[in-house]
Amino acid sequence: MANLCVAGGTGQVGRDVVRLALDAGHTVSVLSRHAPQAGSEKHHDGATYFAGDVTTGAGLEAAVAGADVVIDCLEGQFGKARKRFADGGVRLLEAADRAGVRKAVVLSIINCDRSTAAYYASKSAKERVYQESPLETVAVRATQFHSLPVAVFQAGAGVGLIPVFKGARFQPISPLDAAAAVLEAALEPGSSEDHRIRTVGGPEVLGMREMAVMWKSVTGARGRVVELPLPGAMGRYLRAGLNLAPGHAWGRETFVSWLEKRRETL
Template sequence: MTRICVAGGTGQVGREVVRQGVAGGHRVAVLSRNPPAPGTAGHIDGAEYFRADVTTGEGLAAALAGADVVVDCLEGFSGKARKNFADGGARLLAAAQDAGVGRAVMLSIVNCDRSSAGYYRSKAAKETVYEHSGLETLVLRATQFHSLLARVFAAGARVRLVPVVKGARFQPIAHTEVAAALLDAALEAPSGARHRVRTIGGPEIVNMRELARSWQRATGARGRLVEFPLPGAMGKYLRAGLNLVPEERHGTQTFEGWLAMHADSL
């Protein structure tokens, strides 16, 4: 039985790693600044929760004690969290090494090192921290999640304008499949390599307009599809197709399949 410490185990992907790990019979510790109380929606029965903060180091030793592997699902979307994202990763890895953890697995984004967007740059900086760590490390780069596109469409639909980035295509993947890949990486036998990068993408590449239409059919949401050119770093990233990995179609759940499974909550 493996003891897994999941950093950021209360977020979308991290919570799923925790759920799958517990279901697989593993001992799972969850590291979070705000652990959910037993009986609440975010609490997974069978997991052990620790209040810890990678920005200060507080609580890390207790959360990592006895762990065989740490899975890093932490996010730094904006502000101070993004600015300190790589430093937090370094602090987590140092604490893991002190605790005798054998491996660390990090969730990242495809081609983040080829984008100048702030969020993607923070991911790339953290990848570099992992690359130079004293632990055996693996970075799992994923394409965008189905849920991200659904949120974008839903936000626009509130004003009856469903946004479509001109020329953009996506290869979305289910967060549950990404969580399974993270867990597989955490549990596999030692490779002998100090650092590896692995990529996982969804099963199909689809124009954003078609994805928006699928979302409208599934939700019944009304609104006009509005195509617009996206400026800046993200527009450049999407126009270059850097969000796509055609050779790495590991997911099996399509966007339409995901919509059908989540129709009641969309």
């Protein structure tokens, strides 16, 4: 059994990593900005929680102490958090190195290094931090989560229009499947390669219009599906199919099955 430290272990993917690791009998410490209260959906009995901040370094030493592997599921989507995202990775890896951690795994996004979109660029910058670390490191690049197109559909449904982006297809993966891939990478035997990239995608490739129709059917949402152009870096990324990995279909949960499990909250 391994001793794992999950940074961002209260987030969407991180808390699934924590639960899967505990179920498998591993020892788990969790680093998050705020330690969750027992009984909350972000708290798992059996894990040890540490409050810390990778942007300042506070609390990192205690969280990584004794860990065999550090798993980085931290997010920084907006503003200062995104600007400091890669630097936070530096502080986390430095603390891990000082503690004698042998390996670090970071959750990333497929082909993030081929997009100039700010969020994707921040992911790519963090990957470079991991590549330059003295630790053995793995970047697990996942395709977009099922929730991404759903957020787009919901944004327009309020005014009776369900937007789909022209030429866009997705290979969405569930956070649980992504968490399983991250944990698997963390527990793999040591490698002679200092840094590796592993790509994981959802079980199917779907057109965005097709997904909108599925979403309407499952949720009962009303509105007209409207195809719109998506300008800028994200539009170029999607039209080029850089969000797809048909040769790396790893996830099991389809878009419809994910929707059906969450019917009451969508």
